[in-house]
Amino acid sequence: MRQVVAEPESQTRRTSTRLYELDWLRTLVVLALIPVHTASLFTPTSDLFLKEAQTSAGMELIGAFGGAFGMPVLFFVSGAAMWYALGSRTREQYMRERVMRLLVPLLFATLAVIPIQVYLVALSNPRLVLATGIPISSSHFLDSFLTFYPQYLYGYGYFLTHPSVDGFIVFIGHLWFVLYLFVFSLLALPLFTYLRSQSGRRALAWLGDVCGRAGMIFALAAPLALVDAIAHNIWTGVGAIAEILVYFMCFVYGYALYGDARIRRAIHHVWPVALALGLALWLVANGLLVQRPLLAYDNFMGAALGIPLRGIIAWLWIVGLLGFAQAFLSRDSAPLRYLSDAAYPIYVLHVTAIIAVGYLLLGWSASIPVKFGVIMLATCALLLGAYDLLIKRIRALRSLFGLRGEPRRPDTVLGPPPGRRGAAELQATPLHNGESYTLRALPSIAIRFGKQVKIGPMRRNGKGSGGSMFADKDALFSTEGGRAAMMRWYERALEHAHIAYESIVVPTRFGESHLIAAGPSDAPALVLLHGMEGNAASWRHQLAGLQADFRLYALDIIGSAGKSVPTRLEHDNDDHAQWLDDVLNGLGIERANLIGISNGSWLILKYAGYSPRRVARAALLSANGIVPVRFPYRLARVMDEPVFRVTKDALAGALLTRDMVRRAVSGTYVADVNADPQEIEWFYLLAKYYRFRFPPGPVSDAEMASLIAPTLLLMGEHERFFALNAVFARARRLMPQLEVELVPGVGHNMCTDDPARINARLRDYFSTTVEATTG
Numbered sequence: 001m002r003q004v005v006a007e008p009e010s011q012t013r014r015t016s017t018r019l020y021e022l023d024w025l026r027t028l029v030v031l032a033l034i035p036v037h038t039a040s041l042f043t044p045t046s047d048l049f050l051k052e053a054q055t056s057a058g059m060e061l062i063g064a065f066g067g068a069f070g071m072p073v074l075f076f077v078s079g080a081a082m083w084y085a086l087g088s089r090t091r092e093q094y095m096r097e098r099v100m101r102l103l104v105p106l107l108f109a110t111l112a113v114i115p116i117q118v119y120l121v122a123l124s125n126p127r128l129v130l131a132t133g134i135p136i137s138s139s140h141f142l143d144s145f146l147t148f149y150p151q152y153l154y155g156y157g158y159f160l161t162h163p164s165v166d167g168f169i170v171f172i173g174h175l176w177f178v179l180y181l182f183v184f185s186l187l188a189l190p191l192f193t194y195l196r197s198q199s200g201r202r203a204l205a206w207l208g209d210v211c212g213r214a215g216m217i218f219a220l221a222a223p224l225a226l227v228d229a230i231a232h233n234i235w236t237g238v239g240a241i242a243e244i245l246v247y248f249m250c251f252v253y254g255y256a257l258y259g260d261a262r263i264r265r266a267i268h269h270v271w272p273v274a275l276a277l278g279l280a281l282w283l284v285a286n287g288l289l290v291q292r293p294l295l296a297y298d299n300f301m302g303a304a305l306g307i308p309l310r311g312i313i314a315w316l317w318i319v320g321l322l323g324f325a326q327a328f329l330s331r332d333s334a335p336l337r338y339l340s341d342a343a344y345p346i347y348v349l350h351v352t353a354i355i356a357v358g359y360l361l362l363g364w365s366a367s368i369p370v371k372f373g374v375i376m377l378a379t380c381a382l383l384l385g386a387y388d389l390l391i392k393r394i395r396a397l398r399s400l401f402g403l404r405g406e407p408r409r410p411d412t413v414l415g416p417p418p419g420r421r422g423a424a425e426l427q428a429t430p431l432h433n434g435e436s437y438t439l440r441a442l443p444s445i446a447i448r449f450g451k452q453v454k455i456g457p458m459r460r461n462g463k464g465s466g467g468s469m470f471a472d473k474d475a476l477f478s479t480e481g482g483r484a485a486m487m488r489w490y491e492r493a494l495e496h497a498h499i500a501y502e503s504i505v506v507p508t509r510f511g512e513s514h515l516i517a518a519g520p521s522d523a524p525a526l527v528l529l530h531g532m533e534g535n536a537a538s539w540r541h542q543l544a545g546l547q548a549d550f551r552l553y554a555l556d557i558i559g560s561a562g563k564s565v566p567t568r569l570e571h572d573n574d575d576h577a578q579w580l581d582d583v584l585n586g587l588g589i590e591r592a593n594l595i596g597i598s599n600g601s602w603l604i605l606k607y608a609g610y611s612p613r614r615v616a617r618a619a620l621l622s623a624n625g626i627v628p629v630r631f632p633y634r635l636a637r638v639m640d641e642p643v644f645r646v647t648k649d650a651l652a653g654a655l656l657t658r659d660m661v662r663r664a665v666s667g668t669y670v671a672d673v674n675a676d677p678q679e680i681e682w683f684y685l686l687a688k689y690y691r692f693r694f695p696p697g698p699v700s701d702a703e704m705a706s707l708i709a710p711t712l713l714l715m716g717e718h719e720r721f722f723a724l725n726a727v728f729a730r731a732r733r734l735m736p737q738l739e740v741e742l743v744p745g746v747g748h749n750m751c752t753d754d755p756a757r758i759n760a761r762l763r764d765y766f767s768t769t770v771e772a773t774t775g
Contacts, residue, residue: 511558531599
């Protein structure tokens with residue numbers, strides 16, 4: 001059996017330079033929408049609501065011609081662009097870009113652009129807006145735009161809570177393409193990711209092998225026609241469902257066909273035939289529909305011929321136009337650079353501009369062709385003026401219209417897609433044999449009550465090395481200002497707790513790691529590991545209450561909201577255990593007394609599996625890592641998905657207030673948290689600026705059984721996240737030296753809920769050991 005491998009993109013001309021044919025197709029189709037939608041002013045259909053009293057069959061043909069290929073080509077080109085976008089971006093970068101380039105412009109346009117066109121339509125014919133069923137609370141809503149806009153916002157809110165076809169047409173309008181493209185990007189992401197895998201590339205290679213045979217590229221029209229016909233049959237009279245499915249398939253086709261160069265070469269060979277067939281079939285289809293003007297395809301001939309023909313015609317036009325662009329438009333130019341940058345703002349604004357110009361000119365006594373030409377030319381001038389004088393030059397407007405920071409420059413290189421970072425890239429470089437970390441005599445830097453000491457030479461590797469922590473796909477904080485605010489809280493919390501501490505930096509194979517040290521240097525050492533959303537300051541009550549009896553090291557776990565290098569490590573390997581091993585080496589601790597709360601307990605269990613002999617004694621508080629979180633809280637895992645993470649960042653940054661957080665902290669959601677002002681402020685900063693990642697699940701039986709040191713397990717009476725009976729049962733079954741206690745009156749955040757009780761229990765438990773003092 002012959003194994004076929006997809007031809008590497010690096011072997012073709014098209015990955016060394018930008019794919020200009022896609023830029024040209026996208027730009028030309030968008031520009032073609034201007035005459036198509038201008039023609040809609042002179043047709044009896046209700047596409048734009050604003051209508052000339054006289055109609056024209058010729059104008060209907062212009063609209064039908066554009067509808068035959070315009071949107072299928074746009075979706076195909078968008079899918080093709082996704083192949084290269086996902087080749088040079090991570091999933092999160094991809095989704096962040098989708099949000100910024102699709103969702104943000106959509107929201108902006110529906111609040112700032114669409115209201116203008118709806119207002120003008122309402123002025124022209126108020127009955128049209130009222131007939132949609134959208135609630136209008138004032139009879140004077142058309143007195144001025146200032147009185148109309150609040151009514152628009154009220155209707156918009158009503159539409160969001162009471163979706164309807166009429167509301168969609170009014171408030172989304174022609175921006176349905178942007179909304180569909182965003183939804184398609186989400187739905188297709190698992191498939192797109194699979195197609196970049198080894199097995200997915202084999203599937204593309206098979207597709208390339210099939211389509212590379214003579215004429216087989218035309219066979220891809222069959223699924224489009226079949227899906228269109230079946231969808232019309234299932235949803236009788238609901239043409240939109242069939243259109244959505246066809247558009248989605250065109251989007252997927254674009255991605256798949258640009259994954260193998262042989263498919264593009266097949267298109268290049270047959271495009272003249274495809275273009276001729278597409279034009280011929282379009283003329284046949286429209287001749288049929290002229291004789292039978294039931295455009296809903298609800299008669300026998302329309303259902304038998306018209307619906308399948310639509311999908312076939314769309315595919316033929318895609319193949320024909322793409323091949324034409326490959327043959328004649330595959331080069332850069334100054335007009336392309338200008339127009340490709342302007343295309344998206346033009347698309348967003350063009351219907352509003354057409355309606356604005358049409359509102360002024362439809363009453364003119366000139367003939368339809370003259371009015372059509374004048375409206376179209378005036379619209380183009382208005383759009384290009386708005387782009388060139390405002391949108392192009394104002395960075396904020398560029399962002400709101402989905403454009404990058406600067407216009408594209410000549411000869412932008414795509415290059416071979418660098419690929420996403422794989423697991424191998426995340427592996428840290430091993431330490432040199434025999435390397436040890438010792439305290440050096442470095443100048444101390446005063447930090448409020450404490451001083452900072454650096455230990456050993458810095459070794460930086462992994463994802464956190466170099467660059468901006470806010471540009472990385474795994475950035476911990478959404479903004480630099482947010483991180484600075486969280487670090488100010490960190491220092492104030494320690495200051496208010498009246499702790500005399502040292503701020504120490506330890507080098508690890510993953511980068512610099514920060515910790516707080518308090519207490520006598522010759523006292524028994526306790527290493528404190530905070531929870532998922534915490535940092536060393538989370539232990540402020542324990543640092544204050546235990547510093548007289550122990551040498552305390554409160555670590556900023558790597559990947560936390562602390563001062564360690566902003567590197568997220570994987571949960572399903574030994575990265576965290578290796579990091580903790582490096583920190584203990586840097587502190588000179590051979591066998592450690594470890595205390596962990598929540599996810600800090602998970603880290604202790606992972607470390608025991610990695611190096612069981614280095615754990616002298618352990619205390620697991622509100623322990624994660626033993627059983628999964630309760631079901632309702634598992635739903636929070638959805639926040640790990642890039643689109644939800646990016647959306648959360650945007651909404652939290654714009655809408656979140658401290659009062660909202662106070663109510664949440666004081667209410668049933670986290671009722672076990674002691675809602676003092678410091679806690680409220682910390683949760684506010686976390687929700688606003690920290691990119692939460694769902695905590696890891698239970699460790700393996702072997703890892704739990706490796707915790708052979710004496711272990712204290714404390715769970716709160718009001719624990720919300722874990723089933724207590726399940727926690728105790730599994731821990732007792734697997735841990736050989738375990739003490740289990742249920743702490744009354746506290747919940748998951750026991751160190752904050754009742755610090756005096758927790759400190760007393762920890763002091764009593766660890767006073768029996770004299771191990772783990774620093775050397």
